Amino acid sequence: MGAPKQKWTPEEEAALKAGVLKHGPGKWRTILKDPQFSRVLYLRSNVDLKDKWRNMSVMANGWGSRERARLALKRTRHAPKFGESYSTASQSDEEMVDARSLDASGSSSPNDGPKRSMMRLDNLIMEAINNLREPSGSNKTNIAAYIEDQYWAPSNFKRILSGKLKRMAAAGKLIKMKRKYRIATTSALFERKQNPSTQILEGRQRISSRYDHDDVNYLTKSQIDLELAKMRSMTPQEAAAAAAQAVAEAEAAMAEAEEAVREADAAEADAEAAQAFADAARKTLKGRSTPTTVRYISHKSQNFVVFNTKDGLFLRNFAECVVKEDKSMITSFVMYST
DNA sequence: CTAGGGGTAAAT
DNA sequence: ATTTACCCCTAG
Numbered sequence: 001m002g003a004p005k006q007k008w009t010p011e012e013e014a015a016l017k018a019g020v021l022k023h024g025p026g027k028w029r030t031i032l033k034d035p036q037f038s039r040v041l042y043l044r045s046n047v048d049l050k051d052k053w054r055n056m057s058v059m060a061n062g063w064g065s066r067e068r069a070r071l072a073l074k075r076t077r078h079a080p081k082f083g084e085s086y087s088t089a090s091q092s093d094e095e096m097v098d099a100r101s102l103d104a105s106g107s108s109s110p111n112d113g114p115k116r117s118m119m120r121l122d123n124l125i126m127e128a129i130n131n132l133r134e135p136s137g138s139n140k141t142n143i144a145a146y147i148e149d150q151y152w153a154p155s156n157f158k159r160i161l162s163g164k165l166k167r168m169a170a171a172g173k174l175i176k177m178k179r180k181y182r183i184a185t186t187s188a189l190f191e192r193k194q195n196p197s198t199q200i201l202e203g204r205q206r207i208s209s210r211y212d213h214d215d216v217n218y219l220t221k222s223q224i225d226l227e228l229a230k231m232r233s234m235t236p237q238e239a240a241a242a243a244a245q246a247v248a249e250a251e252a253a254m255a256e257a258e259e260a261v262r263e264a265d266a267a268e269a270d271a272e273a274a275q276a277f278a279d280a281a282r283k284t285l286k287g288r289s290t291p292t293t294v295r296y297i298s299h300k301s302q303n304f305v306v307f308n309t310k311d312g313l314f315l316r317n318f319a320e321c322v323v324k325e326d327k328s329m330i331t332s333f334v335m336y337s338t
Numbered sequence: 339c340t341a342g343g344g345g346t347a348a349a350t
Numbered sequence: 351a352t353t354t355a356c357c358c359c360t361a362g
Contacts, residue, residue: 026340028340047358050341051357
């Protein structure tokens with residue numbers, strides 16, 4: 001029965017994401033008619049968009065409504081024990097919220113989950129802000145409400161959330177303005193598959209959680225040296241071009257819809273963003289003896305800053321004004337546009 | 339038109 | 351054999 005099955009391309013997914021970011025979920029027809037997206041999505045129907053969004057949401061947040069229903073029907077298998085947490089064959093990634101919270105018996109000892117749950121919280125916060133879709137950002141109460149509604153709420157959740165929000169804002173992952181948080185458009189890349197055996201290096205080698213858009217990507221020492229050598233031998237234009245290329249590839253690969261964000265309301269957010277960035281950058285660059293180069297590049301109307309430090313390459317998406325505000329730490333300033 | 343239920347080819 | 355992810359159907 002004739003459905004050839006046409007898989008969604010990353011471009012289409014990105015367009016859909018951007019469309020939802022722009023018009024909100026549920027406005028499938030609107031998104032489809034938007035000339036900005038219709039060029040990519042002209043093969044798809046509004047229903048296709050809706051279905052695809054459902055699928056992507058399921059992936060993003062663990063269970064969509066559909067999975068919930070299925071799960072309810074499925075849980076006759078292998079006699080679930082009393083208060084057992086079903087760890088479905090879910091791949092070990094984050095997504096899954098630590099189970100066994102509302103255990104009727106145990107209670108009283110809220111032993112904090114180790115690092116793992118903190119990493120997950122990052123993603124949950126991002127998801128919350130994303131799905132709440134409040135144009136000017138979401139405040140802590142709403143974020144907490146979302147997470148509590150979708151998942152479970154540990155007793156000390158509010159406190160943890162507060163700390164985490166603060167940290168993420170300081171790191172530039174979130175932009176805080178007037179008690180509201182927005183997702184910063186920052187990308188850190190140059191990812192590389194790293195050989196586990198090469199990880200045994202100095203003592204202070206930190207491996208960041210994963211490739212999940214974290215601010216910093218730690219590379220092994222040899223890889224850093226290699227990249228630095230490469231950067232040094234390049235002309236500034238070449239280096240910037242290489243960085244821009246990396247940005248483009250990563251963007252496509254991750255299908256991140258980051259373009260739409262800034263169109264919303266730039267001015268005030270940028271000022272806030274500048275502050276967060278400056279703080280983070282100052283912290284990052286403090287006390288480095290090795291020469292640090294910072295390059296500013298522009299790629300497809302988006303602006304990026306590349307830090308080249310002994311700890312690796314930092315790539316951050318940022319508004320032009322930021323760099324102008326804080327020139328002090330820039331040793332090499334290159335404008336490049338593609 | 340959208341949300342959600344459901345079917346099923348393709349992937350694992 | 352089970353899971354995933356497109357596609358279709360239809361009530362509201």
